Amino acid sequence: MYRLTNHLLFITLLFFSHAGVLSAELRSAVQLSNFYSPETGPYCEVYILTLGNSVKLNETSKGNFQGKIQIQMAFLKGDSVINFDSYNLLSPAQKDSISNTPDFINVKRFPLPPGDYFFEIIIRDALSKKEPFTARIAHQVPLVEKLPLFSDITLLSSFSPTNIPGPLTKSGYDIVPSISDYYAEKQNELSFYTEWYNHGNTLLKDDKMIIKYRLENADNNTQVNDFISFKRTRVNDVIPLLASFDITNLPSGNYNLVLEAVNAENKLVSSQKVFFQRSKGILFSLEGDGSNKLVNFTGNLQNPDSLAEYIRCLKPILGRMEDDFASNVLETKDLLKMQNFFYQFWAKRKPANPQEGWHEYAAEVKAVQAEFATRIFKGYQTDRGRVYLKYGKPDVRDVHENDPGLYPYEIWQYYKVSNRSNRRFVFYNPELATNRWMLLHSDAIGERRDDRWQMVLQKRNIFDRNLDSQDSRDFFGNRIQENFSTPR
Numbered sequence: 324m325y326r327l328t329n330h331l332l333f334i335t336l337l338f339f340s341h342a343g344v345l346s347a348e349l350r351s352a353v354q355l356s357n358f359y360s361p362e363t364g365p366y367c368e369v370y371i372l373t374l375g376n377s378v379k380l381n382e383t384s385k386g387n388f389q390g391k392i393q394i395q396m397a398f399l400k401g402d403s404v405i406n407f408d409s410y411n412l413l414s415p416a417q418k419d420s421i422s423n424t425p426d427f428i429n430v431k432r433f434p435l436p437p438g439d440y441f442f443e444i445i446i447r448d449a450l451s452k453k454e455p456f457t458a459r460i461a462h463q464v465p466l467v468e469k470l471p472l473f474s475d476i477t478l479l480s481s482f483s484p485t486n487i488p489g490p491l492t493k494s495g496y497d498i499v500p501s502i503s504d505y506y507a508e509k510q511n512e513l514s515f516y517t518e519w520y521n522h523g524n525t526l527l528k529d530d531k532m533i534i535k536y537r538l539e540n541a542d543n544n545t546q547v548n549d550f551i552s553f554k555r556t557r558v559n560d561v562i563p564l565l566a567s568f569d570i571t572n573l574p575s576g577n578y579n580l581v582l583e584a585v586n587a588e589n590k591l592v593s594s595q596k597v598f599f600q601r602s603k604g605i606l607f608s609l610e611g612d613g614s615n616k617l618v619n620f621t622g623n624l625q626n627p628d629s630l631a632e633y634i635r636c637l638k639p640i641l642g643r644m645e646d647d648f649a650s651n652v653l654e655t656k657d658l659l660k661m662q663n664f665f666y667q668f669w670a671k672r673k674p675a676n677p678q679e680g681w682h683e684y685a686a687e688v689k690a691v692q693a694e695f696a697t698r699i700f701k702g703y704q705t706d707r708g709r710v711y712l713k714y715g716k717p718d719v720r721d722v723h724e725n726d727p728g729l730y731p732y733e734i735w736q737y738y739k740v741s742n743r744s745n746r747r748f749v750f751y752n753p754e755l756a757t758n759r760w761m762l763l764h765s766d767a768i769g770e771r772r773d774d775r776w777q778m779v780l781q782k783r784n785i786f787d788r789n790l791d792s793q794d795s796r797d798f799f800g801n802r803i804q805e806n807f808s809t810p811r
Contacts, residue, residue, distance in 0.1 A: 349448040350377040352502045356475040366434045372502040375424030379450040390414035396444040406433045437466045471521040473595035479514040494563035504599040514567040533585045541577040577642040636703045639712035697759045706762035
């Protein structure tokens with residue numbers, strides 16, 4: 324079973340490259356992080372990073388030049404607005420309109436009860452006529468009763484001690500979030516901030532404990548040697564942790580930063596992790612190393628067409644950088660380069676026996692082909708096949724092919740996806756005559772989400788309804804929602 328961990332903590336409203344930006348369009352990115360205050364309860368911090376050179380400048384009454392962006396954001400539960408804010412944000416002032424404007428970051432704090440929300444944001448350049456950027460994402464605030472627990476992990480671009488508290492101050496430091504989980508070759512330090520909470524939990528009161536932090540390979544969850552550290556402390560209501568790793572010698576790849584709180588008996592009491600990518604030189608070597616391992620592994624992969632198909636079927640489990648690299652290798656149609664990519668891919672995932680790793684995955688691909696393939700799409704190209712290969716066999720698969728008035732649909736439940744519990748996927752078959760079931764809705768991070776999915780299922784025989792509604796109870800009771808909540 325092969326799963327790709329994906330813990331993105333930021334939403335890019337408009338993708339900007341690492342090489343630079345154009346000044347023609349406003350470009351921003353947003354990150355949400357959950358924290359907890361013993362005095363006031365849980366809250367979410369929203370960090371907004373704007374690239375200075377993407378903001379249009381105007382002359383002010385003081386003779387300098389400055390940009391202004393308008394920000395509106397809200398946390399929604401159903402049709403109710405739980406918390407919101409709307410304000411104008413000024414860019415750093417410049418002496419003229421052609422100087423490079425520094426990037427600037429803004430943070431807002433929202434008290435929120437535990438629960439599931441949708442976060443909506445609109446960012447508009449007040450001095451431009453271009454359309455605003457909008458985003459809507461699902462956000463979950465964990466139950467504080469389940470203490471002890473970690474806050475979200477905030478990756479940092481910088482931090483410095485301060486005696487003057489401000490919006491970015493935590494535990495005596497001004498911390499500046501990085502907003503991105505991508506670390507280029509010249510970025511040689513991975514810094515982070517988190518908090519561990521034990522408020523009201525008397526089981527660990529005044530006890531000694533250790534907070535361990537380490538790096539692991541996100542593709543196979545193996546620990547990365549030389550990137551392990553810890554902090555000894557005593558249990559308190561809130562324990563802040565500000566730490567760094569020197570990643571100068573960390574190879575390219577997909578990683579997790581893992582935190583673990585261990586009690587005096589060396590038992591794990593809580594954990595947290597966050598995903599990041601490292602790019603250091605090239606991700607894969609395209610030159611043959613002449614090793615017997617490579618020869619033995621690729622000796623029976625001499626047909627370029629067959630090998631290209633093997634590489635294509637890896638797509639559901641490829642990381643973002645790996646996917647780009649695989650596409651480039653396939654375009655070359657060079658047998659040796661494809662062999663090297665294929666071998667190194669499996670050598671990373673199963674170093675002890677890469678060939679066995681491939682054979683295990685190939686068996687899953689064969690099973691997916693047998694069950695989910697269509698006349699046009701291969702099994703791994705379908706939505707059900709992709710989800711199966713990425714997350715593994717579902718713990719529960721609830722199939723409904725003959726419910727009157729509804730398109731055929733099935734609900735997959737996973738008891739655990741990454742560090743999230745009880746994630747569900749809804750697939751449906753609007754074509755009826757084919758085996759092409761499409762992903763309609765999921766509550767897993769990074770997957771398709773459609774709040775009107777219940778209404779879409781009912782579109783088979785209902786044409787006169789107001790499909791802006793999200794409530795199907797007046798037609799089908801709570802049956803569809805019950806199937807989603809407790810698939811059987």
